[in-house]
Amino acid sequence: MQKYILNRLLQGIVLLFIVALIVFALARATGNPADLMVPEDATEEERQFIERNLGLDRPYHVQLFVFLTGIVRGDFGDSIVYKKPAAELFFERLPNTLKLLPLSMIIAVGVAIPLGVIAAVKRGTWIDQVAGGIAVFGVATPNFWIAIVCIYIFSVWLDVLPPGRMGGPSHYILPAFTLGTFSIAGIMRLIRSSMLEVLDTEYVKLARIKGLQEWKVFWKHCLRNALIPVLTLFGVFVGGFVTGAIVTETVFAWPGIGRLTIDAVAQRDFPLLQAVILLDAVIILGVNLVVDILYAYINPRIRYD
Amino acid sequence: MSLKAALLGSLTLSLALVLACGGTAAPADPQIVEVTRVVTEQVEVEKVVTEQVEVEVEKQVEVERQVEVTREVLVVATPVPPVQDVVRQQEDPAGTLTVSLQNLGSQVTDPILQGRAGHAQYQAPIYDALLGFNYESQYGGVGPGVAAEWGIDPDGNSWTFNIAPGLVFHNGEVLDAHDVKFSLERTMYHEESVVGDGNRLNRQLRQPSEEAIEIIDDHTLRMHTDGSKPHFWSLLTRAVFQGGQIMPKDYIESVGDEGFRAEPIGSGPWMYAEHSVGDYFRYEAFDKSHRGIPHFANMSLLLVPEESTKLAMVRTGQADLIDLVPESAPEVEASGAQLTVIEGVGMFIYQFWGLYYEEAQALPVGDIRVRQAMSLAINRQDIIDFTLNGYGRPSMPFATFPTSVDVDVPRWQKWGEEELVYDPDRARALLAEAGYADGFEVTFWSTNFSGTPYMNDLSQAVTGFWEEIGIKADLKIIEIGVFSPMTRRPGHDEWGEGFNGAVSIFRNAGRPLPVPRYQSTFHPDSNHVAFGDRDSLTPVGEEYLRLHEIAISERDDAKRAEATNDILQLVADQWIGVPIVQGVSLYASNPETVGRWQGIYGRGELGDVFHRIPHAEGNPWQ
Numbered sequence: 001m002q003k004y005i006l007n008r009l010l011q012g013i014v015l016l017f018i019v020a021l022i023v024f025a026l027a028r029a030t031g032n033p034a035d036l037m038v039p040e041d042a043t044e045e046e047r048q049f050i051e052r053n054l055g056l057d058r059p060y061h062v063q064l065f066v067f068l069t070g071i072v073r074g075d076f077g078d079s080i081v082y083k084k085p086a087a088e089l090f091f092e093r094l095p096n097t098l099k100l101l102p103l104s105m106i107i108a109v110g111v112a113i114p115l116g117v118i119a120a121v122k123r124g125t126w127i128d129q130v131a132g133g134i135a136v137f138g139v140a141t142p143n144f145w146i147a148i149v150c151i152y153i154f155s156v157w158l159d160v161l162p163p164g165r166m167g168g169p170s171h172y173i174l175p176a177f178t179l180g181t182f183s184i185a186g187i188m189r190l191i192r193s194s195m196l197e198v199l200d201t202e203y204v205k206l207a208r209i210k211g212l213q214e215w216k217v218f219w220k221h222c223l224r225n226a227l228i229p230v231l232t233l234f235g236v237f238v239g240g241f242v243t244g245a246i247v248t249e250t251v252f253a254w255p256g257i258g259r260l261t262i263d264a265v266a267q268r269d270f271p272l273l274q275a276v277i278l279l280d281a282v283i284i285l286g287v288n289l290v291v292d293i294l295y296a297y298i299n300p301r302i303r304y305d
Numbered sequence: 306m307s308l309k310a311a312l313l314g315s316l317t318l319s320l321a322l323v324l325a326c327g328g329t330a331a332p333a334d335p336q337i338v339e340v341t342r343v344v345t346e347q348v349e350v351e352k353v354v355t356e357q358v359e360v361e362v363e364k365q366v367e368v369e370r371q372v373e374v375t376r377e378v379l380v381v382a383t384p385v386p387p388v389q390d391v392v393r394q395q396e397d398p399a400g401t402l403t404v405s406l407q408n409l410g411s412q413v414t415d416p417i418l419q420g421r422a423g424h425a426q427y428q429a430p431i432y433d434a435l436l437g438f439n440y441e442s443q444y445g446g447v448g449p450g451v452a453a454e455w456g457i458d459p460d461g462n463s464w465t466f467n468i469a470p471g472l473v474f475h476n477g478e479v480l481d482a483h484d485v486k487f488s489l490e491r492t493m494y495h496e497e498s499v500v501g502d503g504n505r506l507n508r509q510l511r512q513p514s515e516e517a518i519e520i521i522d523d524h525t526l527r528m529h530t531d532g533s534k535p536h537f538w539s540l541l542t543r544a545v546f547q548g549g550q551i552m553p554k555d556y557i558e559s560v561g562d563e564g565f566r567a568e569p570i571g572s573g574p575w576m577y578a579e580h581s582v583g584d585y586f587r588y589e590a591f592d593k594s595h596r597g598i599p600h601f602a603n604m605s606l607l608l609v610p611e612e613s614t615k616l617a618m619v620r621t622g623q624a625d626l627i628d629l630v631p632e633s634a635p636e637v638e639a640s641g642a643q644l645t646v647i648e649g650v651g652m653f654i655y656q657f658w659g660l661y662y663e664e665a666q667a668l669p670v671g672d673i674r675v676r677q678a679m680s681l682a683i684n685r686q687d688i689i690d691f692t693l694n695g696y697g698r699p700s701m702p703f704a705t706f707p708t709s710v711d712v713d714v715p716r717w718q719k720w721g722e723e724e725l726v727y728d729p730d731r732a733r734a735l736l737a738e739a740g741y742a743d744g745f746e747v748t749f750w751s752t753n754f755s756g757t758p759y760m761n762d763l764s765q766a767v768t769g770f771w772e773e774i775g776i777k778a779d780l781k782i783i784e785i786g787v788f789s790p791m792t793r794r795p796g797h798d799e800w801g802e803g804f805n806g807a808v809s810i811f812r813n814a815g816r817p818l819p820v821p822r823y824q825s826t827f828h829p830d831s832n833h834v835a836f837g838d839r840d841s842l843t844p845v846g847e848e849y850l851r852l853h854e855i856a857i858s859e860r861d862d863a864k865r866a867e868a869t870n871d872i873l874q875l876v877a878d879q880w881i882g883v884p885i886v887q888g889v890s891l892y893a894s895n896p897e898t899v900g901r902w903q904g905i906y907g908r909g910e911l912g913d914v915f916h917r918i919p920h921a922e923g924n925p926w927q
Contacts, residue, residue: 031786035793036755037411037420038501039814043825044794044832045508046501050420053499081411082582083418083497083566089582148613155617163617164609166584253405253609255584263583268786 005293012285016278020071023277024064024270032056033080033268054080067274076278077271081263086275090257096166097245097256100179103172104241107180108187113223115184116191120199121218131188138185143244147178147251164252175252182244183237187230194226201225228299235288242280398590402601402899402918404911405609405624408756412582412608414569415562416550417492420499422756422814422910425543427586427606428550429912430575431475433596435466435485435549436542438905438913444649444708445906446817447544451480451551451572451595461533461860462511468524473593474553475576481523487554489518489541497562502548506540533858535865536710539818543913544905546816574599574916584608590916599916616640616893625898626918629891630759631696637893643926646696647890647904649706652813653697653763655749656826656882659797659805661837661846668806669745676880678735682774683767684727685886692759692766696891700725700884702877704813704822708907711856711869712819720877725884732774744775748807751780752788756909757812763885764810778808793832812888815907820856823872826882828853835881849875900924 034051051057058066070077076086119131154174155163162171198204199222207217245258253259257276264273410423416432437450453469472480492503493514510517511529519527530537541549551572557565569577574596575588586606590599607624609615612633618624620640629637637644657670665671670679689697701707701721707714736742751764761782768778788809790796797803813822826833827849829842836846852875855868876882890909894902900919904911911918 030784031789035786035789037499039421042501042832043830046504047793049501049504050499053497083411083413083415084582092581093583148611151613151617155621159621162623163621164611164614165607165623251611251614253584253607253611253614255581255608259583259610 001293001296005289008289008292012282012289015285016281019281020068020274020278021064023274024067027268027270027273028060030265031268033270036267037081056080063270067271071278076275079264079269079272081267081269081272086272087279089260089272090275090279093255093257093260096254097242097249097258100172100176100245100248100254100256101241103176104179105183105237107177108183108237111180112184112187113191113227116188117195117218117223117226119188119192120195123196131192135185135189138181138188141181143178143182143247144251146181147174147248150174150178151251164254166254175248175254178252179241179244179248183240186233186237186240190230190233191223191226194229195222198222198225228295231291231298232295235284235291238287239284242284396600396920398592398599398602400601400898400920401603401605402599402626402915403605403607403624404626404915405607405615405618406628407610407612407615409586409606409608412580412586413566414577414580415566416488416552417495417498417500417503418566420501420547422547424547424550425908425910425912427912429543429573429910430588430604430915431569431573431577432550432552432571433472433480433573433594434541434543435489435551436538436544437596438542438544438908440905440917442708443906444706444817445544445908446708447538447542450542450549451485452541455538457535457537457860458527463527463529464534464537465521466526466528468526469595470524472572472595474556474572475570475591476553476556478553478555478570480551480553480572482520482526483523484551484554485526486518486520487557488550488552489548490515491552491557492548492550500547502540502546505546506548509534509537509540533860535860536818536820536857539816539821544816544908545818575604578603594916596913597916600919604915619893619895622895622897625895627893629893630757631693631889631891632759633893634694634696634891641896642893643896643899643901645892645894645902645904647892647906647909648698649708649887649907650815650890650909651757651888652700652704652706652815653757653760653885653888654703654811654813654882655764655767655808655885656811656833656835657808657880658792658803658833658835659800660881661834661841661843662800662805664800665806669739669741670747670806670808672739672741673878673880674735674739675741675745676883678732678739678774679771679776680725680880680883681728681732681735682776683770683885685725686727688763688766689886692762693886693888696889698887698889700887702873703826703882703884704816704819705873706815706817706819706887706907708815708817709819710817711862711866712873713866713870716870717873721884724877729774736774736776742775744777746777746779747771748804749778749780750788750791750804750807750809751782752785752810754785754812757888760810760812767810767885794834794838811882815888815909817907820853820869820872823849823876824853824857827872827876845875845879894926896926897921901926 034047034054034056037050038047048057067077074087078084079086079089082089115131115134119128122128151163151174154161161174165171204217204222207221242258245256246262248254249256249258250262257280261276264276406426408423409427410421411419412427413419416424416428419428434450435452436455437448439446439448449469451468451472452466454467455464457464466485468480468482468485474480489506492498492500493507507514509530511531517529519529521527539545553570556570572594574591574594576591578587578589580586585608588604590602592598609618612630615624615627615629616633616636619627619642634644657676659665660671669675685699689695699721701717705712705717707718736744749764749768751761753760764780768780771778791803792809797805816822825831827835829837829839829846829850836849837843842850849872852868852872856865856872859865859868890904898921900921901924902914902918904914
């Protein structure tokens with residue numbers, strides 16, 4: 001196991017290096033922050049004045065060297081726009097996103113698991129079809145549309161929930177629900193197919209022959225095993241939450257890392273963009289590693305040696 | 306009347322005027338407004354007096370110093386407060402004004418770190434500029450700021466600024482000429498400064514510019530320019546550009562840059578309380594600002610990028626005020642929220658690129674008749690009515706507004722009415738005359754600039770009208786980060802690069818000084834070089850350059866205005882930078898919490914207006 005973890009860590013470092021190169025190149029391919037920091041009719045001299053002050057007049061290879069050596073020291077540079085260390089901005093905002101994630105996951109899992117189990121148990125019935133419809137709706141509906149509809153219904157029409165921004169408990173409901181719906185469909189379909197597979201196994205048949213109550217068979221024996229694939233894909237879902245947060249946090253004016261990412265992109269804030277994406281990548285890699293390790297403990301048949 | 310009596314009377318009026326310009330309190334009684342009007346009418350008398358010198362003042366009013374008024378004072382009028390300000394003086398600041406805005410710029414507290422218009426939204430509440438706004442005028446423009454009076458000196462190569470007496474920073478320190486000099490130099494020279502105006506200011510001052518700013522006394526500065534710069538004042542006011550924001554010298558020197566940025570101190574009507582990047586700014590009312598005391602005790606500026614969320618916030622009472630785009634206006638009107646329209650904030654134009662190249666002469670758009678036909682094909686009223694939901698205005702020539710300096714406004718308003726018309730028959734006739742009766746193909750590049758996310762809609766409308774006269778426009782919508790480099794040199798230094806040979810959407814800010822905007826598009830050293838660069842200057846470009854030199858340096862007002870108007874005519878005749886419509890800024894207020902207010906003509910941001918926004922009580926919208 002230790003060898004496996006070490007191997008994964010080394011892979012992660014290589015992956016992060018590749019991500020760093022891609023982010024560095026793509027960020028610069030889409031424009032220059034100086035263009036967005038001066039008025040449209042600014043003179044070239046004014047623009048150069050700002051480029052010089054921002055260090056953007058240096059050759060790309062010098063900028064890349066500064067960037068990579070900075071990462072090694074844990075220094076992602078200062079945000080061009082906000083004039084603060086990029087990593088500091090990321091970690092200031094991270095807690096806000098993390099506050100949203102647990103509730104989103106609870107909503108996603110709380111809706112998707114029962115729906116998936118019921119759809120599997122009632123396979124081929126109208127209940128299964130409705131659950132399938134919900135899954136298709138969830139996959140096909142963009143987050144921002146769900147968010148806007150939710151705001152209209154619950155804030156403007158019913159006036160029971162605030163339309164946005166961080167605040168008391170009521171402020172969490174709409175963003176968390178919107179973020180959660182992103183994963184409901186995926187988790188539900190996964191649970192349903194896993195359940196169908198498990199329901200057809202010998203030990204389930206044995207349990208039924210022994211006269212075990214149906215609900216115990218489904219919820220205790222089947223679901224436990226059906227959850228293993230969901231856990232496997234948990235790392236992927238975390239990635240989905242992070243990208244989903246970009247839209248959700250923008251619509252709900254939620255100051256998390258999703259909003260920070262879109263701000264960095266929109267303003268071509270190279271150091272901030274590089275920091276946000278790399279640190280996102282670190283988080284997602286870390287979560288995936290933890291999931292893989294947990295997976296070995298949950299499913300004794302898995303061995304990494 | 307004896308000479309002595311005349312002198313004393315006039316000087317008293319001058320001093321009253323100075324005090325009124327710099328005083329913190331607006332009149333509590335509407336009758337005082339009349340007094341102010343009388344004073345304003347006495348400007349000529351003041352000029353006579355200022356040619357007399359060294360007259361001792363009888364201290365019948367509270368006088369802190371004798372002000373040396375320069376001979377050619379441009380603006381000394383005291384703003385007449387609107388009704389709601391008079392009401393405001395009868396109440397103490399109370400409650401919180403919550404404003405949701407789509408953009409808060411860089412959200413930095415130090416003025417030298419913000420290079421774009423965001424400063425006019427979230428920094429302007431904290432900092433005064435050397436010159437302010439003329440709140441009194443229907444068309445905004447420049448008014449007293451930290452400087453109560455200013456003017457060009459008789460030699461034409463220096464400007465004198467008289468700092469209003471009694472100004473204090475939020476920490477109680479007195480604001481004087483030393484702070485002004487320190488602030489301007491910090492803006493020009495600080496290694497982190499991203500303020501383009503710092504660069505402009507530096508270029509206009511005599512070098513070395515540290516010595517060009519001369520402190521005459523604690524309340525008087527003289528700035529020596531590099532030759533005659535009749536528009537020098539424009540670099541020192543938010544009414545035109547960004548420069549001239551005044552920071553506290555002693556405080557910054559004692560706490561350093563970082564200390565200042567953590568606890569910023571200004572002299573504006575709002576004191577900084579706290580902020581969170583990407584989220585909000587919070588302020589508290591300051592009761593010693595010369596701009597006036599805010600109606601609200603606290604203010605929050607919230608960053609809410611999504612339009613639907615902002616609309617919901619104002620409808621549910623979570624925000625008192627929001628900015629919005631024209632597309633949302635009908636929904637706001639239907640919801641009962643109150644709309645405030647700020648006029649003259651900008652102009653949408655389309656612009657031809659690289660027509661000075663030889664290759665361009667073979668293109669249809671190389672023919673002036675074709676370019677004029679393209680303008681005649683556009684139904685601007687339809688664009689205003691349908692694309693902008695009625696929230697646009699007919700335009701004057703390129704970068705020209707009713708508030709424009711050195712411009713014969715009635716003449717150019719008439720030009721707009723007569724030339725920027727919809728006449729598809731005449732357009733087809735001009736195309737036929739030029740040999741393009743069957744139309745032609747052209748590429749139209751478009752993007753949404755920050756703050757106006759409907760420019761692509763305008764581009765679609767324009768190209769749609771062109772289709773009707775047979776011009777097939779290939780509309781290419783691209784992201785602003787890709788668009789900008791193509792508009793800047795060296796992004797289009799060769800034929801085939803950038804937008805050369807094509808058309809693009811663009812916009813002009815609603816500044817009262819058109820010459821710099823003409824310079825940025827038509828000057829041979831500019832980014833756009835619409836008339837060619839130094840090596841390829843067209844005859845029209847040469848004539849423009851001649852007129853430009855007069856327009857930026859001629860001291861004689863009439864000659865300068867003549868050259869400016871000639872530039873307008875020259876450019877208008879070329880149909881290269883063509884106005885589409887004039888834009889407005891829109892805000893929606895919750896009428897239960899916010900009373901009727903008005904913005905400043907030409908300034909879409911509200912940093913200089915927030916303190917004038919009243920409570921709903923006593924300030925009805927209807």
